Amino acid sequence: MPLASLDEIVSANKVPVLFGKTAGLPTVAANTWTSYFAATGFGTSAPANLTLATAADGAKPNGTTPGAMWLIEPPTPTYKWQLLSATMHANVLGMALIYDRVWHGGSYTPVSGAYSFTETPDMTEYGGLGYTLFVEVATAISAAAHTLTIVLRHNDGSTSTNTVVINASSPVGRMIPVPIVSTAPRDIKNIVSISGSASPPTGTFNLVLARPIFSFAVVAATAAVLADMVVTGMQIVEPDACLAVAFFNPTGTTAPLITGALVFAEGAP
């Protein structure tokens, strides 16, 4: 049922979802987002690396996918979850993004021209709204930049052609947001096609469609973050979400050790 009162929130609390990324930490490049998807935490074993083996149209991971935060209670068929509180500690200043990995595809080897890629299914999670598309470097890119051209379809049926540059020598784990050129609409219904610039580098990358859930601002190294239901905005989270962490280090290249917990209440329609 929808959570309409504090009483209902108290009764609807679920067991906290612990997340800790304490081993297998990624290499961090300053002033970029870095994926923690392959770092070791709680629940499911972390993947050996960021290399994906998805179908031609990618895959929709979930809470049991290796690398995801372990959503400890079963998903329910009727109601969604809402983020009630969030706590986190990181020993490096920066920003940690908790996001639902709604879809991912890869790993792709850079090519000149059209990629071997099949148009993805429609994205219906979260009402098809609020996604950010990232390039995630799976194996290090050699000393040449690569420009991707990505055709996206929007919920009104229109398409847009968007470009993003994977910088030369991008390290494993670098996450690069893809700017969307369409001014209206800016939502993403699915990914239609990918093509690459000439003289492609070696290395591999993934595409990740992320639904941001919460951002932890770590204002100083080892500063704690504690957000209650007002601060979290009680964001709706799909109960089968593939929750993951990315970190932005604005001052150096140290990968922080991250520990924390998310508490959900069940009841969003």
Next chain:
Amino acid sequence: MSLTFADLSNAFSELVQGSKPATLGATANLWATASFQPGAYNWPSISSAVTGATGALLTSATTGALAFPATLTGRTSGSLLLRRVALNLTSANARIVLLSDRVWHYIAVPVVGAYGLTGMADLATGLRAGLAPWLEVATALGATPGVQTLVLEHEDASTSTWTATPPATAVNAAVPFLCTSGVNRSPIKRAVSLTGTTATTGNLCVSLQAPIVAIPGSLQPLGNLLHGIALGARPLRRDACVVASVYLEGTSPLLPLSLEFAVT
């Protein structure tokens, strides 16, 4: 009976009139600084006695658990809700403090092959929500015992396999098990078997625990007064075996901790 927001204030009045808040900080050896292991989680000083083949179900009466005042233990019905946490972090090395309801554990000497963990009965349905397995060093080990493999059975009768390697040989060092096959969100109802790779002296402990709250460490040593609702605390069983853990870097902190519970 469901807890309501109004219960918090009503029940708290009863609690302060009838008893002092339960206190962890005064519990002997729970926060013994010498036995905390840096670079690891620490689940200190719950009873470390070797258990029988089925392990042991744990309650607030278990040695080392949060000692509940009579206001709580004298009740025959209702639930608990963590209302307030007072935590004094005396070191910035404490990365996070976890409070959990420790439902069950099994303690034995490390062996090669199958441990004597057999015949564990199904946990009562009300104890299964949110359980996750942990591996701890219950008493200091003579050598690193290597990977431990735990097989769990779920409510839907499926099984899952989990592995963990003790992060140290010293007492209290702990690590969560990670699921390597049979990943399943159906609640855990019992442990089926445990397998080791190295025989040594000392004791390892496998436990099933449900998190209550996670309290992040801070930049500077400081005292925190945190509201249980803000932390997302959920109702607990009345005789919960409440224990605390810290993930530590560097030298050991002292962590005086006091909890207050609302009851219905």
